[in-house]
Amino acid sequence: MQERSSVYRDTESRFRHRRREGEIVTALRAATIEDVARRAGVSRAAVSKVIRNAYGVSPAMRERVNAAIEALDYRPRVAARAMRGSSFTIGIELPHIGNPFFTKIVAGATAALTGTEYQLIIAPADVDGEEGVRAIGALADRQVDGIIAISPLVAPEWLERLAARVPVVMLGRHDRSVAYDTVTGDDAEGTRLVMEHLLGLGHRRIVHLTRSEEVTRPGSGNPHAIRLERYLAHMHDAGLDDCIRVVRTGLDEESARLDTRALLDAETPTAIFVGNDELALGTLRALNDHGLSPAEVSVVGYDDVDIASYPAISLTTVNQSGEAMGERAVRLLLERIQGRTEPTHFSVEPTLKVRGSTQPVPPEPAP
Amino acid sequence: MQERSSVYRDTESRFRHRRREGEIVTALRAATIEDVARRAGVSRAAVSKVIRNAYGVSPAMRERVNAAIEALDYRPRVAARAMRGSSFTIGIELPHIGNPFFTKIVAGATAALTGTEYQLIIAPADVDGEEGVRAIGALADRQVDGIIAISPLVAPEWLERLAARVPVVMLGRHDRSVAYDTVTGDDAEGTRLVMEHLLGLGHRRIVHLTRSEEVTRPGSGNPHAIRLERYLAHMHDAGLDDCIRVVRTGLDEESARLDTRALLDAETPTAIFVGNDELALGTLRALNDHGLSPAEVSVVGYDDVDIASYPAISLTTVNQSGEAMGERAVRLLLERIQGRTEPTHFSVEPTLKVRGSTQPVPPEPAP
DNA sequence: TTGAAAGCGCTAACAA
């Protein structure tokens, strides 16, 4: 930074001289719009119009400008453009880059953006709560033209204030707002599919392994909150209040493994409904650690990540299209950038993938 | 964008009036350094010094400025800062977000950046070649202060030109340059471990499943190029020239599955050394599709992604610490930003994780 | 259709 003090700008020749440890280093400065204008013999405004495909440029001028751009290998500085308007950047906040379901969302978003002039950037958070807010804030500070926030742990008011400045799509959470759009899975329906499947197999002692209390706070609209709430409702409706058992864990496979182990040290349920597939893999490992097979303890996940269908894993889970969600989120953002103001909410339908990890309940051993 | 034309800037009151579909909408404008300065009764320069922790501010002034920043919820616009120097952003180009090994690199980079004033952003590429260059270019256009490029498919000269403008760490490829730093795994050593293991188990008909010709172009320094080259050398040295068999595939699990199936339709080797774990999972699926067990066909991967150690998968593979690589890449970048000019090259040591997917060669069936 | 010029929010040289 202090180097800038010794940068001599040489406007005519495009050389930049800087003093580094005594000696003067000369390097070719990147072309600016000014350089292009001078070379093409036109004004900066003209070049600007050409690169923005704006109205009112003669074909002849367009051609000369494009030639100059080519010759100088000119690329507009995004920071400068951002100061006057758009950064042509869409930002997505990713709570946990290790989760393959989030990865699918990104793939969908990337696909929806190819062919447009927008670039996707990901701000990884990798820890709950504070970190997510930090990442979203970092995107906002970078003047992105739109933000996709994945189930952020923040108050709706906070998001609304953000959405007043920049288009926001909230992905995952079920609370709605007129300020931002939402893309969700139908977690109530997904949970219904899971619970009916397990109950239909005869299971009664069904444990629900889920995230922290903070994440599943009732009314928060977080997907895990909905899944927990519906789990409780289905257990109650089935007359199984006595069998309700909720176990908490962290956000990665290893936490789930450890917490499942602790559970199994104390008791052995006949089925475990796990908040998502990544955690379910940890549960499966723990079961393995305890020498328990699917015939003894059934496991259901959520998301249908690729590895769930792997034959040796064969995890029963709820499929929801992360690609479709990411793609839709981008589309909603682009519409908002185009000027749409009515809030829009989009939901994807879940389906149950029944695989080998769920089996009919084993006969109760004599107590 | 055209909305800007109807934005009335109200410098004194921090209100922004814009015309939207006829009616004038008034919203609170985000605070700028000017607002902070006015509220604190100091100059913009003073505020700038405070937020940069620059030398020469009295404690009293610092306190007043900080109070104003707090009161106004002021956040510096990164675009404006970038125009004058740094964007406090490190960019990483990710060739394929579905690969869990890359995910580890990102985790390492994120960890190395926590506590600093820099933010990591990821530009996903998700296709070979052109897309990678596009993503790296997009990061450069966004004035990031440093770029981590993961095995990009570009000429060293291209990278050198880039590195003349912004610090670059190339992660993966083995070619070196004085212009940029490198972080690599020791792919020759990793391949040696794999080949000695397989040969030691008695395997002779060892197929190598690898990426496209473009990716493995000899001399390109790409990790897959090295692995291929060493595979050929070890086969040759073992007197197994006749058994050499190289099969090409794409960059994801599904391609590997399809191409392995095609291979198995034609012949059945006793072992397959796959270019990385993600592809190896596809190979394992194909083996499964063909009803072949590890006792019949051994498989080795590369990277030791988390799922490789999963009991039901148990993939023999080469462990190299993606976290360490990502962390080191960030450290090298920060050093360059601090002013280091000598090129630095860092390499991580690979180790072989022997698991159930490799077994002694089965007896040759009578022809 | 074209260009001149103002200004976006910051940093840093320099003066006070």
Next chain:
DNA sequence: TTGTTAGCGCTTTCAA
């Protein structure tokens, strides 16, 4: 220690 001021590279009015 503090403030004045000249830009950074663009976009967008507005006048020619």
